[in-house]
Amino acid sequence: MTKKEYSVGYKKPPQNKQFKPGKSGNPRGRPKGTKNLATDLHEELSSRITVVEGDKTQSISKQKALVKSLSNKALKGDVRAMKLLVKMIERNIPDEVEEEIDEPISESDEILLKEFLARSQKKGEENE
Numbered sequence: 001m002t003k004k005e006y007s008v009g010y011k012k013p014p015q016n017k018q019f020k021p022g023k024s025g026n027p028r029g030r031p032k033g034t035k036n037l038a039t040d041l042h043e044e045l046s047s048r049i050t051v052v053e054g055d056k057t058q059s060i061s062k063q064k065a066l067v068k069s070l071s072n073k074a075l076k077g078d079v080r081a082m083k084l085l086v087k088m089i090e091r092n093i094p095d096e097v098e099e100e101i102d103e104p105i106s107e108s109d110e111i112l113l114k115e116f117l118a119r120s121q122k123k124g125e126e127n128e
Contacts, residue, residue: 079124 008014019025035043045063052058060068070088073081105113 077119077123079120082120 006012006015045066046061048059048061049065050057050059051065051068067088070081070085074085
């Protein structure tokens with residue numbers, strides 16, 4: 001084929017419509033300094049807020065405030081918060097930290113555990 005016999009077809013646009021060398025199909029492109037979602041999320045969660053606990057005032061990150069709020073709900077018996085907190089722990093704490101404990105639990109601990117599980121199951125049934 002000579003230069004004049006250029007076949008137009010799939011992935012072969014007409015030569016007069018092709019971008020010239022050194023020219024972009026998106027000349028303006030993404031503006032410099034534009035942030036993506038991950039950057040915006042990181043900045044927002046790392047910004048600090050003032051929290052009052054009891055009679056103490058603290059300045060903590062929003063991320064830490066969310067974790068505190070979630071753990072407080074879980075401690076109050078919110079089953080959804082418990083599940084979410086356990087998932088977060090599983091994802092973010094390495095497996096190496098886990099150690100097996102061979103000593104048996106005391107009778108009082110076993111009673112507390114059974115009562116807690118019974119209450120959790122009742123609340124779970126009520127929420128469904």
